[in-house]
Amino acid sequence: xxxxxxxxxxxxxxxxxxxxxxxxxxxxxxxxxxxxxxxxxxxxxxxxxxxxxxxxxxxxxxxxxxxxxxxxxxxxxxxxxxxxxxxxxxxxxxxxxxxxxxxxxxxxxxxxxxxxxxxxxxxxxxxxxxxxxxxxxxxxxxxxxxxxxxxxxxxxxxxxxxxxxxxxxxxxxxxxxxxxxxxxxxxxxxxxxxxxxxxxxxxxxxxxxxxxxxxxxxxxxxxxxxxxxxxxxxxxxxxxxxxxxxxxxxxxxxxxxxxxxxxxxxxxxxxxxxxxxxxxxxxxxxxxxxxxxxxxxxxxxxxxxxxxxxxxxxxxxxxxxxxxxxxxxxxxxxxxxxxxxxxxxxxxxxxxxxxxxxxxxxxxxxxxxxxxxxxxxxxxxxxxxxxxxxxxxxxxxxxxxxxxxxxxx
Amino acid sequence: xxxxxxxxxxxxxxxxxxxxxxxxxxxxxxxxxxxxxxxxxxxxxxxxxxxxxxxxxxxxxxxxxxxxxxxxxxxxxxxxxxxxxxxxxxxxxxxxxxxxxxxxxxxxxxxxxxxxxxxxxxxxxxxxxxxxxxxxxxxxxxxxxxxxxxxxxxxxxxxxxxxxxxxxxxxxxxxxxxxxxxxxxxxxxxxxxxxxxxxxxxxxxxxxxxxxxxxxxxxxxxxxxxxxxxxxxxxxxxxxxxxxxxxxxxxxxxxxxxxxxxxxxxxxxxxxxxxxxxxxxxxxxxxxxxxxxxxxxxxxxxxxxxxxxxxxxxxxxxxxxxxxxxxxxxxxxxxxxxxxxxxxxxxxxx
Numbered sequence: 001x002x003x004x005x006x007x008x009x010x011x012x013x014x015x016x017x018x019x020x021x022x023x024x025x026x027x028x029x030x031x032x033x034x035x036x037x038x039x040x041x042x043x044x045x046x047x048x049x050x051x052x053x054x055x056x057x058x059x060x061x062x063x064x065x066x067x068x069x070x071x072x073x074x075x076x077x078x079x080x081x082x083x084x085x086x087x088x089x090x091x092x093x094x095x096x097x098x099x100x101x102x103x104x105x106x107x108x109x110x111x112x113x114x115x116x117x118x119x120x121x122x123x124x125x126x127x128x129x130x131x132x133x134x135x136x137x138x139x140x141x142x143x144x145x146x147x148x149x150x151x152x153x154x155x156x157x158x159x160x161x162x163x164x165x166x167x168x169x170x171x172x173x174x175x176x177x178x179x180x181x182x183x184x185x186x187x188x189x190x191x192x193x194x195x196x197x198x199x200x201x202x203x204x205x206x207x208x209x210x211x212x213x214x215x216x217x218x219x220x221x222x223x224x225x226x227x228x229x230x231x232x233x234x235x236x237x238x239x240x241x242x243x244x245x246x247x248x249x250x251x252x253x254x255x256x257x258x259x260x261x262x263x264x265x266x267x268x269x270x271x272x273x274x275x276x277x278x279x280x281x282x283x284x285x286x287x288x289x290x291x292x293x294x295x296x297x298x299x300x301x302x303x304x305x306x307x308x309x310x311x312x313x314x315x316x317x318x319x320x321x322x323x324x325x326x327x328x329x330x331x332x333x334x335x336x337x338x339x340x341x342x343x344x345x346x347x348x349x350x351x352x353x354x355x356x357x358x359x360x361x362x363x364x365x366x367x368x369x370x371x372x373x374x375x376x377x378x379x380x381x382x383x384x385x386x387x388x389x390x391x392x393x394x395x396x397x398x399x400x401x402x403x404x405x406x407x408x409x
Numbered sequence: 410x411x412x413x414x415x416x417x418x419x420x421x422x423x424x425x426x427x428x429x430x431x432x433x434x435x436x437x438x439x440x441x442x443x444x445x446x447x448x449x450x451x452x453x454x455x456x457x458x459x460x461x462x463x464x465x466x467x468x469x470x471x472x473x474x475x476x477x478x479x480x481x482x483x484x485x486x487x488x489x490x491x492x493x494x495x496x497x498x499x500x501x502x503x504x505x506x507x508x509x510x511x512x513x514x515x516x517x518x519x520x521x522x523x524x525x526x527x528x529x530x531x532x533x534x535x536x537x538x539x540x541x542x543x544x545x546x547x548x549x550x551x552x553x554x555x556x557x558x559x560x561x562x563x564x565x566x567x568x569x570x571x572x573x574x575x576x577x578x579x580x581x582x583x584x585x586x587x588x589x590x591x592x593x594x595x596x597x598x599x600x601x602x603x604x605x606x607x608x609x610x611x612x613x614x615x616x617x618x619x620x621x622x623x624x625x626x627x628x629x630x631x632x633x634x635x636x637x638x639x640x641x642x643x644x645x646x647x648x649x650x651x652x653x654x655x656x657x658x659x660x661x662x663x664x665x666x667x668x669x670x671x672x673x674x675x676x677x678x679x680x681x682x683x684x685x686x687x688x689x690x691x692x693x694x695x696x697x698x699x700x701x702x703x704x705x706x707x708x709x710x711x712x713x714x715x716x717x718x719x720x721x722x723x724x725x726x727x728x729x730x731x732x733x734x735x736x737x738x739x740x741x742x743x744x745x746x747x748x749x750x751x752x753x754x755x756x757x758x759x
Binding site (some may be wrong): 036103144159160161162184210211212213217244245247248249251252253254255256257259260261263264265336340343344347348349350360363366367370371373375377378381382384385388393394397 | 482565701
């Protein structure tokens with residue numbers, strides 16, 4: 001064997017530039033971008049005003065009423081009769097400026113909670129499906145997946161017969177299938193008979209304790225589940241199942257689904273947050289999955305695979321850091337979307353419950369006395385929605401350019 | 410390609426079943442006793458019984474294990490969901506709780522109004538979005554490009570219900586140029602053929618009717634078109650930019666073709682594929698946006714109807730309309746995918 005010699009001469013010349021991390025580089029690109037800076041400033045202003053108002057500016061929406069000052073146009077200087085009302089007052093004489101600033105807190109809350117829900121659930125789903133679609137599961141991962149799958153499927157006969165042990169039975173069959181696959185090679189043809197037969201017979205026998213028809217149904221169900229479990233489910237099938245479920249959620253226009261969910265749950269800001277969050281899950285799942293799949297093709301992941309690094313280390317050290325940028329961009333824009341959807345829910349009377357100050361609900365309220373010509377009651381809450389949404393969108397757009405100069409949309 | 414089309418068509422079936430499942434599960438989200446929630450506290454026993462019957466609320470949700478234990482196989486499958494699904498197959502969407510009219514009938518009656526509004530909005534969105542996107546891409550990094558991009562971001566960030574209210578404020582309340590809502594003023598009649606008023610009035614040569622209908626539809630249509638227009642602009646631009654970097658564009662420019670020919674004959678055709686997908690996706694946005702826009706402009710379509718039904722807790726209507734919109738959305742995306750396969754032969758080879 002010939003020995004390989006590494007030559008280092010000349011390399012140092014390229015390393016003159018000071019070391020900068022990817023994030024510092026991105027930050028420099030971001031602040032160099034004028035529109036992104038506008039977005040950042042708007043977002044920071046929004047965050048500051050909302051939090052400060054919530055913690056340091058008392059406001060009691062329930063007792064805020066002043067019929068003497070109703071529907072006053074914006075008043076910048078205080079006079080004898082009228083206080084300062086920067087944005088005017090609404091039909092109940094409430095100061096719109098104050099309510100708008102306080103409404104920011106609600107929008108911020110909705111945005112953060114909704115995006116966290118979609119990001120966490122969608123991100124984890126996307127990470128796992130994408131990873132195992134490109135990289136084979138090892139024994140223990142396959143073991144856990146099949147046991148859980150067996151347990152989940154076994155819930156059906158367990159429910160029918162009210163016998164909980166059936167779920168455990170099928171969990172064991174799932175686990176057995178993995179063990180069979182790993183240690184009992186050479187009999188691969190047999191598993192097509194063994195597992196369905198075991199499932200059918202055991203399930204039918206325990207079903208017989210209830211009645212003959214139950215035994216029959218359990219037998220058929222057990223046969224099918226056994227057949228499904230007879231070969232360990234690979235990452236691809238797992239990913240297919242998850243993505244099919246995501247497709248179902250995606251086949252509803254997103255905020256129509258949120259509206260429908262809240263329509264059935266009943267109005268409330270918290271319910272709105274959850275609905276908007278759930279509706280957003282598939283977006284992150286798809287994004288994370290495709291990002292993971294492209295990263296796992298990269299040489300550094302293949303190399304770490306080749307040297308035998310554990311899957312969790314590969315996932316957290318190599319894959320996760322490299323899919324962060326598209327996710328951060330999506331989350332920023334997701335905040336914009338969540339704020340917009342929450343305002344739409346509020347406008348339809350499905351969000352925050354009055355008199356809680358919320359931008360959408362304020363608009364929905366002022367819309368009712370539109371013909372009085374009180375333009376200020378309409379203009380300012382809407383402007384607040386638009387500006388904060390625009391701020392997050394501008395920032396997201398700038399982040400996309402800053403984090404990955406190659407892509408643009 | 411035939412196999413691809415077949416596979417894509419078949420893939421709709423499980424999704425469709427999943428969609429019905431989701432919509433069925435909606436009614437289980439209702440807190441408390443659904444029958445009481447639907448009718449309110451003061452409902453009569455008879456009405457509650459009727460709702461229970463109509464929704465099969467006395468049956469289990471999916472499967473009846475007790476019936477099975479008693480040896481009743483048919484009873485095992487007789488559940489709320491199987492009944493719901495069985496009705497759906499017969500195009501029976503249930504009936505309105507309050508008015509006791511079949512949901513499907515009202516749907517048929519109100520859908521053309523929404524369709525007309527959505528079609529006009531899509532037309533406006535394309536009319537603005539595609540030229541703006543092309544212009545912006547062909548003059549990249551100029552002032553025009555900057556203005557278009559910022560403008561489209563503002564469009565994406567626009568709460569359309571606010572835009573609608575501001576439109577009414579300006580054009581109806583202050584300027585008094587246009588009506589605040591509705592589809593037609595009283596006294597104007599348009600003979601119905603397709604129930605799309607603009608089309609019908611043109612077909613029957615009813616000019617006053619056309620102008621009246623146009624005056625009513627223009628404000629909601631513009632509000633509804635804002636977001637799709639902005640998104641189509643961005644997509645057209647980015648897709649054009651991708652294509653303009655291709656070698657064949659450089660070849661075309663190098664051999665001395667004019668910018669116009671390069672842009673429209675060489676670039677646009679290839680840049681259009683991703684744009685079609687976005688147009689398909691925007692169709693869903695339009696139908697969903699109709700709930701807000703129609704509410705503001707008292708437009709007698711399905712969106713306003715859903716809003717009224719949400720307020721009146723008339724759940725079958727909300728379920729029916731959501732189902733209809735999801736199915737339409739699903740099929741538009743199916744058509745988009747299929748047209749993709751026809752337009753781009755590479756896809757069906759995969």
